[in-house]
Amino acid sequence: xxxxxxxxxxxxxxxxxxxxxxxxxxxxxxxxxxxxxxxxxxxxxxxxxxxxxxxxx
Numbered sequence: 332x333x334x335x336x337x338x339x340x341x342x343x344x345x346x347x348x349x350x351x352x353x354x355x356x357x358x359x360x361x362x363x364x365x366x367x368x369x370x371x372x373x374x375x376x377x378x379x380x381x382x383x384x385x386x387x388x
Contacts, residue, residue: 340368
């Protein structure tokens with residue numbers, strides 16, 4: 332059974348076959364629904380609570 336994942340940044344559901352999985356050298360795994368979320372979290376080092384378009388936190 333294929334799992335539906337949740338984006339590590341914006342908490343949106345990622346359908347099977349879409350999105351990206353990013354694995355750090357420490358073994359920590361992140362799932363991203365778009366490059367926008369990936370860049371905000373990894374490159375720009377933004378927090379979820381500081382970004383207006385992220386709901387929930």
